Amino acid sequence: MGERIMNNSSLIACVDGLVLPCWRPLENVSAFDKFGRGLIYFTALVYLFIGVSIISDRFMAAIEVITSQEREVSVRKPNGERHIVVVRVWNETVANLTLMALGSSAPEILLSVIEIWAKDFNAGDLGPGTIVGSAAYNLFVIIAICVSVIPNGETRRIKHLNVFFVTAIWSVFAYVWLYLILAVISPEEVEVWEGILTFLFFPATVLTAYAADRKMYKYIKKSYRMNVRGVIVQAEGMDSMEMGQTEIELDDAHEDAKQEYVTILKDLRKQNPHADLDALERMAHELLLNKGPKSRAFYRIQATRRLMGSGDLLRRISERAQSDLSEVKAELQRESGASEYTTGSGCKVCFDPSKYTVLESCGRFDVRVVRTGDVDTPLTVQYATEDGTATANSDYVPAKGTLHFASGEKEKQITLEVIDDDVFEADEHFYIRLSNSQPPGALATPTLATVIILDDDHGGIFKFANRDHELVESVGTYELKVIRTSGARGRVILPYWTEDGTAKKGKEYEAAEGEIIFENNESEKSILLTIIEEDSYEKDVLFYVQLGEPQMSGDDEIASLAAEAEKKRPEERTDQEKIAIMGKPQLGEITRAQIRIKESKEFKNTVDKLVQRANASLLIGTSSWKEQFIEAVTVSPSDEDEAKAPSCFDYFMHSLTLFWKIIFAFVPPTDLFRGYLCFVISIFCIGVVTAVIGDVASHFGATLGILDGVTAICFVALGTSIPDTFASKVAAIQDQHADASIGNVTGSNAVNVFLGIGVAWSIAAIYHNVHGNKFHVDPGNLAFSVTIFCSEAAITIAVLVVRRSKFIGGELGGPVVAKYLTSAFLFSLWVFYLIMSTLEAYHIIKGF
Template structure:
């Protein structure tokens, strides 16, 4: 029986590789078990580093968000306006505190390793820095290139700053070669360490100078957007308007005017409560505000750990409302761009518009939800279409494979200038103080043949057999013109409810109308009214001289019977603001649409008085055969006098033509006073600001920190996912420990900065031991472990953050723009600072600080070559059309080719460096 020597209990394989570990004797543990436990512990500590780095970066966010007051002249009064602008320049913040926040583990690992090795150079810290730089530059860029949906491209906006940091990143690694291989081989003198460290402030100064465009004593005036960000307003300008236009919110709060405009948009979606609108407003603010890479890094870490999110989480319904609102904003932006380039300003403002667009609901298939159209906004290029039923935006593909999103987007782009002007007129005429604008002539119809339908909606009986639909031609008539006609499924499907049509009609010269025959299939079974669409398209290759008119999509409703129908209001009550202008009350025709019918309407005074509060009395509306909806228009008078809510009634009576009046024959209209409206908006403003406070990245008190640490998803359990719950359980211990870090609200964030940095240092020391012992147990040298496991583990949050930024941001700056700067900082701080400490220590003893140029020199050389190729590819992607003229994204083939090339470079770096470390390749 063998005996165990007491010396063996503390002197066994790999027991001497750590500074702090192992804590107990592992002599009797099987080697595979030890390796597995150390690997799991390494992964767990990577989670801990990510979480404490999150807190560390929250402190940095608090520090860099410090503002100063700027006083601005006002054009409206003698009182100066006051805004707050950031003290920290974005570029300086990115290269100092934010770079330290994302690279703190690598930098501290290098410092701790040198101090722990009695001021002798190690391999784990420098290897991690170079390996992390390689992963960040090549792998993260590859992931971000692929992440951007094709064919979109994301260029780097601050390209000059990127060039400066890219050049400095190459200088940094070339400088390492110079001092390790050239000037003093295998030795770092004190002056070399000092110069290496001083490169860091030089880099920051050069990048800052480039950013403000003062290089070479040249000054380029900032544009208005830049002036708004920096507070350089021109005297006399309306700074309030500029701030509102740029979505700039004082103290991070939304201003009331912006909230009113947003609520007017989203409240047109039915069934939306004040709380929902406030949450959507907060969500919109978070999306609209500029975000730094630090914000994305914090968000990625919290997503990974199941913590409180930086972005609001909304229900499926609110996501659909948000998608609908974004679609409308995109259409308005496209229209504004069209107007800016093609439409001259009107010469007169005295003509009264002859028609009003109407607020209608564009219904979703199945009748579950409704998507209202804005006043003057049109979906799918159908200005007069009142009841087009579209599939859900969240699921744009119809059962037949038709992509409605593409149809809508294509039609919106091709909308006529005249329609765009209609929107402008209606939007301006909605405002009580705006002048009434006339409509200029649009000459396109004088040079093109214009095709459209005579009406936007028709209804036919199921047993009609075949129905002829007229297609009219206006504009230019002196030549042959062709137009394609096709059917699109709605709730009615081709082959079951009607016969599919897809044909080309040819109009001879001076021919103004043709009929298209649609066959309706009668299955002799009762079913609700169904609809499908008839759409006009330009014929491929023959688009010249031909264009689509205003009504190029026709809704055909198949009715179940042939009754004249029932006439009634849509609902029993309506609530309108006193300043609404013209009230439009919809009257619908149900259960049939055969023949011409009419119905009279009459107003009845209640607390609101005709002539004083509204202009109404009585009138008649007529439904032609197949028409299913009409509007009663009543002018609401705004007397601008504070008063209580008032109401009146509108009644339907005396139907003619065989129709009858339905159950809802009266509607009560309540006119709300603007004071009540202001009260509602003030309440919503408070709710929105409260929601915004929830999404600050930092916490205000220890109580908040412990509450978030103890709860999944930061306490928002309603929106917590299964993965959030799993990760919360795994990281609960770390969260509880780190909740003791002082909140960033104390001392401007500096106390949290210092304490969290200490925590990062402690965990990094443990990670260094775990990595070294794990590598020893599985037969990996420290340098290989550093450039693989440790580099990947510390870079994982950055990977998720960059991918998210690549998808959500308009530019590539937050995704890859600061990778080169971060790599430079890693060298100048991560190597320069510990080398300076060690060089000073050895200088005081009259010794030389030795650093082996073998592994480090070769790894740096390979990395530098790969970095030059990577940066060259990014520059080519920016300027060549084949790549989409953007560093990220572009056509699918070239973006995947670029990504594979970068991944190949990274694998080549790992392979060559590993072969050299194991002696398969000769060193310098």
């Protein structure tokens, strides 16, 4: 190891670090020089804290991308219907206690491990002191700030209270355990089993928190819930999901995830009545990205970017919303285009249209044949009529022949003739078919046309063309067809009206009542229905339209004769009167139409795809080195207002951090290997910077006569926790719950001990055991600090529990007096902890 020298003026040992040697000379240094050296060390320490914060955020971005990975699974609704949904690979609680906790606490954990290596596997005060000091700062100061920054009149509650209590118990136990192994079980010595067991408490913490999140202690099956983004994540209180066959029973949460987007869209439509749907969808998606739950990684990176002159992540949301909407629309168009019938590049010939309705008295009429594609090549095609219910030479004149399309000719007409008679008969039909095209293969669907002959010798039978009609709510005005069959004689008045079903007039549709008039020889009319668009997701309601009795209008001989005949008994009617009654207009079998209103498929698909894209990892991830270097050299305003230019502070912070930004722009983008490569390289970079921080912090303390334990809890712990402070503040204000701001503090504190100290001491204990030695650890200041911290931690947790009562309503915010008193009390606990730990370290007061 490096040379160990005693600074006579300070009586603090200065040891060459793993990376940096001590600043020599060490003897006969004037007070002015020591102050200058201390100032330089302090400035370097601050600058290194900035650097480790920036690379930690690259590390957090990789973690966010990794933990946001999703997969598609088949979902079965309670009605048996199946569709595809997106499932989060990582459980939220597990992600927070493993990768997220490692990301936010990586400097402290690595500092503890690196210090063991730097001191030849002997215990140091800097690493453990930083972990304990950071825990105290996180629990007291961060929570104090989060309590007071909530706007007046608002509160925030921890949503996953079970997880909070489990991690709180583990966080207190972690420090109690440190005291036990240092002062009770094996005083001043850490045995191998103690170090390994300390590390094993980490997976135990994760498993118990996971069980609390899933309520396994109540033996509820594995389940999933739908978050605001429409992504299913593991949750409680639902039925099981089996991978492989993959079945999930969804509850109303599935619909609620989409309904939030729809609700936002409705509000925007009211506020912007003249805006088009695309603009409203973009604004709704932007609000969804803003309101959606975000991980601790997002808030951590957002806070750091604003501090370092790299802009506000929320400014990216508008650009992301527009990009997402454009991509979704293009994707839907491609999907729609792929399903449409295409004729190819060759020449194709077919009927257009393929259905004709004519009156018996019409005589001659034309049927249209068209060709598409290559129309420059001459083409011939044969045609011939075929009987249906209509008979050739009785109801129509048969036809047969060949059509000759010259070069460039796109359309031909086939003339057909209908035979009229004076006999009442039902409507009939016949066909005409295309065949034998030259060149071969030119026939395209439809090659068969249907001709319907309407009898026009009596008033007709009136009915709806179809009983059931399904339409999307975005249709606006819908034309409901009413047809007249078995006759088209005379002017007929047909009343109609609408009736409510599950759809209500004035809400889903506009009520309609009136009459439609069929003129003589008119066989089809439409009732106009107005559908009210609500942009509802999974809408399915219905109403009805009813037809009344048809009435002849005007001077019609048959109608008058039928009216007189109806006054007589059937046996008294003449043959002419019986024929007149048969010719009277009547209602057919479909006189009541059911109108089903469903959501717009395009709107539903747009909602599905946009909600799935509301992923914070897409905002903080990077796709290329070019993007990273452009971000590194670009100054962006930290204010959320896009119209504002960067401030002087933004330019200053950008200039100050430019070196770190450019250096860490070489870290691989998060899109490479799904973020894992960025994860590995980032943690290596954090380790390098942290090694330098450890050396500088130790030299700073030795120069000014400050013990490593005091330097750790007063300076290093504070420097490594500043980014988390701003992240928690932003999360407290923007999130609906307190989990992202303070709910993760207890879990992070437990992980710090079990990983940071557990790994470091396990390595050292094993090393010394292999060499036949014991791993000695002085319990002095650490044991005292742990005792003070645990006592105050219990008080803090009790305060938070009391704040959940109806008098305050939540852990954060609440009445003005209550929240400021809480913040002041928690901050005083931190100050008391620092003072007592420092006094004990310098033996001013006696510890234990």
